[in-house]
Amino acid sequence: MRNILVTGGAGFIGSHLVRLLVNKYTNYNIINMDMLTYAGNLENLKDIEDKKNYTFVKCNICDVGKVNQVFEKYQIDSVIHLAAESHVDRSIVDPLLFAKSNIMGTLILLQAAKEQWNANFSNHIFYHVSTDEVYGSLGDEGFFTEQTPYDPHSPYSASKASSDHFVRAFHDTYGLPILISNCSNNYGSFQFPEKLIPLLINNIINNKSLPVYGKGENIRDWLFVNDHVRAIDLIFHKGKLGETYNIGGSNEWKNIDLVKLIIKTVDRLLGREEGTSNKLITYVTDRAGHDKRYAIDCTKLKDELGWEPSLQFDEGIEKTVIWYLNNKEWLKNVISGDYQAYYGKIYKN
Ligand code: NAD
Ligand code: TYD
Numbered sequence: 507m508r509n510i511l512v513t514g515g516a517g518f519i520g521s522h523l524v525r526l527l528v529n530k531y532t533n534y535n536i537i538n539m540d541m542l543t544y545a546g547n548l549e550n551l552k553d554i555e556d557k558k559n560y561t562f563v564k565c566n567i568c569d570v571g572k573v574n575q576v577f578e579k580y581q582i583d584s585v586i587h588l589a590a591e592s593h594v595d596r597s598i599v600d601p602l603l604f605a606k607s608n609i610m611g612t613l614i615l616l617q618a619a620k621e622q623w624n625a626n627f628s629n630h631i632f633y634h635v636s637t638d639e640v641y642g643s644l645g646d647e648g649f650f651t652e653q654t655p656y657d658p659h660s661p662y663s664a665s666k667a668s669s670d671h672f673v674r675a676f677h678d679t680y681g682l683p684i685l686i687s688n689c690s691n692n693y694g695s696f697q698f699p700e701k702l703i704p705l706l707i708n709n710i711i712n713n714k715s716l717p718v719y720g721k722g723e724n725i726r727d728w729l730f731v732n733d734h735v736r737a738i739d740l741i742f743h744k745g746k747l748g749e750t751y752n753i754g755g756s757n758e759w760k761n762i763d764l765v766k767l768i769i770k771t772v773d774r775l776l777g778r779e780e781g782t783s784n785k786l787i788t789y790v791t792d793r794a795g796h797d798k799r800y801a802i803d804c805t806k807l808k809d810e811l812g813w814e815p816s817l818q819f820d821e822g823i824e825k826t827v828i829w830y831l832n833n834k835e836w837l838k839n840v841i842s843g844d845y846q847a848y849y850g851k852i853y854k855n
């Protein structure tokens with residue numbers, strides 16, 4: 507039996523990862539540590555909450571005492587760390603919160619792992635899940651590789667870059683067995699509707715305006731969330747300790763083209779005439795420090811570990827839109843904060 511701590515398991519990517527691990531590895535105990543911020547939602551894990559190999563612990567990763575207790579109580583032997591504040595726009599409003607959760611929280615987990623494992627590091631892994639945004643912004647050409655120097659621009663990406671550096675520092679200084687992956691933009695079910703794709707779907711359903719920052723010319727590389735968690739599973743089990751792996755969809759979209767694709771898909775699935783919702787597109791003031799283009803070179807992951815994305819983008823978008831259309835209640839409840847209020851009563855601390 508292995509006891510694996512997944513942090514941030516009630517969030518978008520974390521919930522997909524927890525589901526995969528709990529169902530695939532019945533010989534692992536999966537301990538999900540999450541403080542249930544606005545972005546964390548146990549409703550995302552309803553289908554596995556009663557499984558014998560799954561435990562939820564409500565805990566802020568910045569709470570040193572409680573984090574240490576969890577390591578001790580569950581005899582944690584490995585960590586897959588996803589808990590973070592993750593929205594760039596929120597980081598512009600409240601950078602301090604991002605420094606606390608993303609930098610201090612990571613440092614507290616690293617320290618707890620180091621102390622709990624007591625320099626006996628065999629059979630232990632600290633896997634840190636990070637973002638391609640640490641590499642900064644690309645022009646029209648080129649791709650981020652694992653060797654690209656860090657050049658973050660938003661408080662979010664700066665906090666993630668800092669946490670990556672601490673993870674590497676614990677490897678280089680104390681020999682902590684670490685893995686890091688840096689992934690491009692994810693999309694899929696259970697994503698909080700303040701990120702671009704679920705925000706668009708929700709607003710099209712409700713005939714609300716679709717805010718496009720600047721001229722809509724920024725470019726992102728989109729990956730289906732299930733393919734990201736398949737990559738995490740692979741890297742956790744087969745990755746070379748101490749190394750970084752880039753994960754991406756090789757699937758670049760200019761924001762405005764993506765907005766039009768989502769409009770087309772949602773209108774069709776709602777039985778509306780093609781182009782009905784184009785009138786909802788609203789160009790708004792650009793995001794401060796808005797990175798122009800992200801694009802990942804994931805040759806290393808493909809060549810060394812044999813990973814490939816499983817879905818074409820049009821299939822992934824179709825599945826995703828259908829999921830949100832079939833789960834309008836989930837959308838309504840996460841936006842209104844109903845689930846948060848409900849789980850807040852159940853898990854007081
Ligand atoms: P999310 O915002 O949906 O979920 C984050 C989760 O972390 C939530 O459940 C929240 O409650 C929890 N959390 C936040 N602060 C916490 C704290 N102090 N203590 C305990 N729990 C806390 O984020 P996501 O999109 O699922 O991203 C997960 C990870 O993957 C993050 O580290 C993010 O940087 C990284 N990442 C995300 C993307 C993406 O496109 N979403 C891409 C690459 C990497
Ligand atoms: P987002 O989903 O916030 O992810 P990130 O900023 O981490 O890449 O945004 C994706 C892109 O869409 C980004 O270029 C900003 C843009 N965007 C809009 O144009 N309008 C919006 O309402 C949002 C949320 C994002």
